[in-house]
Amino acid sequence: MTSMTRWNPIKAVSRFDPVATFDDLFRGLTTRPMWRDLEASPDLPIDVTEDAKAFHIKAEMPGITKDDIEVSVEGSQVAISAEVRRETKKKDDERELYTERYYGKVYRAFSLPSDIDSSKADARYDNGVLHLTLPKKSNGSMRKIAVN
Template sequence: MANLTRWSPLKALSRFEQGAPFDDFFRGFSLRPQWSELEAPDVRIDVAENDGGYRVKAEMPGVDKNDIDVSISGNQVAISAEVKRESKKKDDERDIYTERYYGQVYRSFSLPDEVDNDKATAHYEGGVLTLELPKKGNGSARKLTIS
């Protein structure tokens, strides 16, 4: 009787260090820290529901409120922002290397009920975007202004 084994494309790398994760293989090349700093940030959200509507909190640290766009269409909510990350240095320091990240982040999700666009509000403070989204029977598309 033949034995079946699973094929893993990374198995060849595992013989370098038994039991070491794949990321550890690149640790000696000084590439891993640069990768993590240049990755696009995620928009993490919390959604809470009460009888009248929804409260959405989105973590967006370091983003200017003028660079955030929120749009609502029915029960669809979309949050997008332009992210600009630069490393700052003191005047008495000289550059060894400098990294920047410019890009767009986007998060879209559906709610169980449609949102009343006329009563929806958005507030941004301390890196957290808070959306108050009241429920409605029927809706139309509207772009929110952030206070």
């Protein structure tokens, strides 16, 4: 007797990768496919945490010097941008076959739930990670009104 299995159409589609299959046609040739040069810039992954006094942001930015990072804060908007530079020192007899290292500009902007006191903000860059401490602005004009 044969056992029955449930057919999952998503699983069949997930195994099929037309780009990888098409790329196999070019393996072994001396040139690489042109679409590899058109890859999008890398993401700028961030982690945002909050305590009673401030927002704490960690942004992974490997391969960037702290002089190439720019952070701006306006109200509750935060923008982080940087330029990744690539050294192109090669020997005369050396040629590049393939590279996955990105160079160019990266940018990330987002809003936080409350305004930031930019005069007390702190930024430091350690081992490829940007650490931001953005104190919350005290809202002195807000008050609760009792309903009679």
